[in-house]
Amino acid sequence: MEETLDKLTRDGKQTGFKVIAREMPKRRDVNLRILDWNEVYEEFPNDSLRAQGARCMDCGIPFCHNGCPLGNIIPEWNDLVFHNRWKDALDMLFKTNNFPEFTGRVCPAPCEEACTLNINDKPVTIKLIEQNIIDHAFAEGWIKPEPPAVRTGKKVAVVGSGPAGLACAAQLNKAGHHVTVFERADRVGGLLMYGIPNFKLEKHVVDRRVKLMAEEGITFTVNANVGESPRVEDLRRDFDAIVLCGGATYARDLNVPGRELKGVYAAMTYLPLQNKINMGDRIPDEEFIDAKGKNVIILGGGDTGADCLGTAQRQGAKSIKQFELLPRPPETRTPEDVAAGKLQPWPYWPMIFRTSSAHEEAAAQYGGDVRDFSINTKRFSGDNGAVSKLHGIRLEWAKDAGGRYQMKEIAGTEFTLDCDLCLLALGFLHPEHPGPIDQLGLKKDPRGNVSVDENYMSSIPGVFAAGDMRRGQSLIVWAISEGRSAAFGVDQFLMGRSELPYLKLF
Numbered sequence: 001m002e003e004t005l006d007k008l009t010r011d012g013k014q015t016g017f018k019v020i021a022r023e024m025p026k027r028r029d030v031n032l033r034i035l036d037w038n039e040v041y042e043e044f045p046n047d048s049l050r051a052q053g054a055r056c057m058d059c060g061i062p063f064c065h066n067g068c069p070l071g072n073i074i075p076e077w078n079d080l081v082f083h084n085r086w087k088d089a090l091d092m093l094f095k096t097n098n099f100p101e102f103t104g105r106v107c108p109a110p111c112e113e114a115c116t117l118n119i120n121d122k123p124v125t126i127k128l129i130e131q132n133i134i135d136h137a138f139a140e141g142w143i144k145p146e147p148p149a150v151r152t153g154k155k156v157a158v159v160g161s162g163p164a165g166l167a168c169a170a171q172l173n174k175a176g177h178h179v180t181v182f183e184r185a186d187r188v189g190g191l192l193m194y195g196i197p198n199f200k201l202e203k204h205v206v207d208r209r210v211k212l213m214a215e216e217g218i219t220f221t222v223n224a225n226v227g228e229s230p231r232v233e234d235l236r237r238d239f240d241a242i243v244l245c246g247g248a249t250y251a252r253d254l255n256v257p258g259r260e261l262k263g264v265y266a267a268m269t270y271l272p273l274q275n276k277i278n279m280g281d282r283i284p285d286e287e288f289i290d291a292k293g294k295n296v297i298i299l300g301g302g303d304t305g306a307d308c309l310g311t312a313q314r315q316g317a318k319s320i321k322q323f324e325l326l327p328r329p330p331e332t333r334t335p336e337d338v339a340a341g342k343l344q345p346w347p348y349w350p351m352i353f354r355t356s357s358a359h360e361e362a363a364a365q366y367g368g369d370v371r372d373f374s375i376n377t378k379r380f381s382g383d384n385g386a387v388s389k390l391h392g393i394r395l396e397w398a399k400d401a402g403g404r405y406q407m408k409e410i411a412g413t414e415f416t417l418d419c420d421l422c423l424l425a426l427g428f429l430h431p432e433h434p435g436p437i438d439q440l441g442l443k444k445d446p447r448g449n450v451s452v453d454e455n456y457m458s459s460i461p462g463v464f465a466a467g468d469m470r471r472g473q474s475l476i477v478w479a480i481s482e483g484r485s486a487a488f489g490v491d492q493f494l495m496g497r498s499e500l501p502y503l504k505l506f
Contacts, residue, residue, distance in 0.1 A: 016054030016082075022122035023048060027357055030364040034314050037198040037278050039105070040357045049132050052125045053082035059116045063347040064126060067114025069481040070096045070103075071503050074111060074126055081129055090137045093130065096501070098170045099209060099480060101138070102163060102192060104131025105201050107477045108303070114347035138208070145215035152176040154494045157239040159226045159436060162190025163476045164467025165245035166213070167483030168490070171500050172243075173218050175491045180239070182224040187279075190247060192476075194272035197307050199314070199357070203279060227435030241462050241490050244436055244450060245483060248468035252426040254299065258380025263387035265289055267304045267425040274311050292316040295418040297390050299323050299377060300425030303356075308423045310358030313365055320362055320370050321417065325407070327397050328373040329353045376409065380422065390419040428473040447472055455489030456482075464490055 025044040027033070033040050056078035064074045073092050080089035093100050104127055115123035137143050154177045158169045161183040169179045187193050189206045214220060224230060226246075235242050251266045253259070270289045277283055291312035298308045301324030312320055330337045333350040337343040343350045362370045374395040382388040394413035400406045430448030431437060437444070443451040443459035449472050450458055450465035457464050466486035467479040481503060491498035 016051075017057055017117055017121065017124075020051050020055050022055065022125060023052060024125060024128060027360070030361050033199070033357075034361050034365065037274075037314065039202055040199055044128065044132060046132075046136075049129060050082050050084065053078040053080075053129055055117070056082075056124045057116060063114040063116055064111040064124075067110040067112070067347055067349070069110075069475070069478045069503075070484075071481075072096045072111065072130070074124075077133060078124060078126070078129060081133065086133065086136050086140075087142065089133045090142065093133050096503075097130075097480065098167050098484070099163065100130050100134040101205050101209065102201070103127070103477050103480065104134060105205070106192075106196055108475060110349050110475070110477070113349050116347075119346055143212065145212055147216045148174060148176040150176050151178065152495065154178065154240045155180070155238065156241045156243065156490060156494075157182060157235045158243045158245060159235075160190060160245035160247060160467070160469070161188040161210075161220065162245060162247050162467065162479060163192060164247075164469075164479035164483035164486075165190065165243070166209070167480040168243050168245060168466055168487045169218050169483075170213060170216075171484050171487030172490060173213070173216055175487070175495075175498065175500055177491070177494065178217075178219075180219040180221060182226050182230070182235075183220065183222045184225040186222050188220050188222060194275050195268060195304075195307075197271065197311050198275065198278050199310055200307070203275070225435075227439055232436050232439045236462075240494055241464065242436075243456075243486055243490060244431075244458075244463065244465040244469050245467045245479075245486075246431055246436075246469050248428040248431050248449070248473045250429050250432050250448075251424070252429050254377060254424055254426065256377060256379050258382065258387065261380050261382045261387040262385055263382070263420055264380060264422045265424065267300070267308050267423050270423050271304075271307060271311060274315070289421070290315055291320075291421055293318050294420035296320045296421045296423065297323065297417065297419045298423045298425055300427065301326070301371065301373070302425065302427065304427075305423075305425035306356040306358045308425050309362055309370070310356075312421075312423070313358070313362055317421075319418075320366060322362075322371045323375040323377070323392070324371065324373045325376060325395070326373065328371075374407075376407070378414075380419070387419055387422060390417050390422060391415075392417070428468070430472060431469040455492060456486035457489055457493065462493065464493075 025041045027040045056075050058075045062075050077089040077092040109127040111126045112123040117123050156172050156177050156179050158165045158181045161181050169181050173179045188210045192206050292315050296312045296317045298305050329351050331353050333343050338345045375392050376395050377392050379391045380387045394410045395407045397405050397407050440460050445451045450470050452458050452465050456466050464486050466482040488498050488500045488502035491500050
């Protein structure tokens with residue numbers, strides 16, 4: 001490896017992608033990692049990481065920029081890592097991303113799908129390099145609090161401490177404003193803290209960043225359910241601007257007979273409880289949702305479903321099935337699939353079949369892939385008010401006259417499965433309207449999200465919205481990008497101008 005790196009250094013890295021294959025860190029042994037809640041990946045040697053940076057082609061038109069909602073300057077920090085210039089790589093990373101330690105762990109990496117190498121090879125390990133730059137910086141002690149030299153005297157309330165709220169607060173604090181972040185939970189971090197399991201994002205990573213932000217002058221107030229305590233009118237009186245970053249927390253439900261039975265829960269009712277336990281909280285037995293010894297069925301095939309899967313098997317579920325309403329995606333993006341309209345063409349994000357660490361663990365533990373597709377849940381049944389069976393049917397999908405896919409139940413494919421715990425990971429529809437949105441009378445878009453102008457200001461002057469509350473359920477990288485862009489709008493509103501970076505997203 002060292003000899004290859006030396007040669008690539010001499011020839012200007014021009015052949016890196018030709019002589020070095022994509023490599024990722026190893027996951028810890030399945031049988032061991034399901035016994036704990038720690039992150040699943042082993043450390044990756046610096047020389048191997050530098051070699052991965054050497055694979056970057058430094059394209060004339062780098063489409064990874066197009067794939068990244070933050071506009072990360074990816075080829076530059078790939079090259080800096082290759083040349084062992086870690087501090088310069090860190091500076092380049094911070095130009096566009098406040099929290100690379102979060103995105104490097106839980107972002108699905110649309111930048112990699114847009115990588116030019118991904119046309120006919122495997123893409124550069126952009127996400128891995130990003131995470132290692134920031135982890136290396138923390139390990140070396142380079143990350144220090146940087147409070148602003150001058151304060152403007154303006155006060156801003158940020159409602160919600162997820163990635164959008166944290167990014168917005170960080171940027172506004174840099175501009176010199178006094179920022180208070182209000183979080184209705186008992187800890188700061190939103191979905192980073194309570195929605196994502198530890199095996200994907202250990203919570204000391206979140207706490208470390210929040211502590212740093214507090215040392216930079218940001219005030220965090222927890223157990224603050226804005227709209228009740230504090231009241232919206234109090235924030236309007238005490239702050240010069242308000243930014244709503246409460247997320248899209250109104251979950252999609254399943255309206256079928258038996259939904260009311262005990263044992264059928266929304267994913268975001270289930271997941272936070274285990275995170276609380278992992279952080280040392282005591283949860284009464286009657287409130288804790290435990291999969292131990294149970295037949296578990298997860299409805300929904302996305303990331304939240306995978307989070308439920310990894311959590312349930314660590315709790316000791318007897319069996320697990322994961323059902324998805326839609327058909328099984330193709331294994332890879334092929335010209336035939338793109339031409340048939342099944343997949344987006346490069347460099348767009350394709351809906352292909354992906355196997356997470358949780359799926360790998362479940363396959364090893366339960367003797368095969370626990371996922372099944374084109375399944376519709378018809379009803380639940382049970383005894384004494386508790387669920388014991390799920391009744392489903394298989395589907396076929398075909399295009400209608402308008403070219404849209406429609407589902408049709410396949411006669412004779414009805415089935416019944418034992419089900420002691422069903423977790424609904426069906427996604428989220430829009431933000432919760434009771435509270436600030438309704439109390440302020442904010443205009444909403446047709447999907448129920450807060451409607452804003454190009455500066456992220458709502459229909460009420462001085463009230464802004466960003467992240468999932470504005471755009472609907474989305475990715476962490478979009479949330480950070482939106483929070484940063486909203487901060488520009490707030491700063492401009494307060495000061496008449498802004499020197500904060502602004503990436504126009506819509």
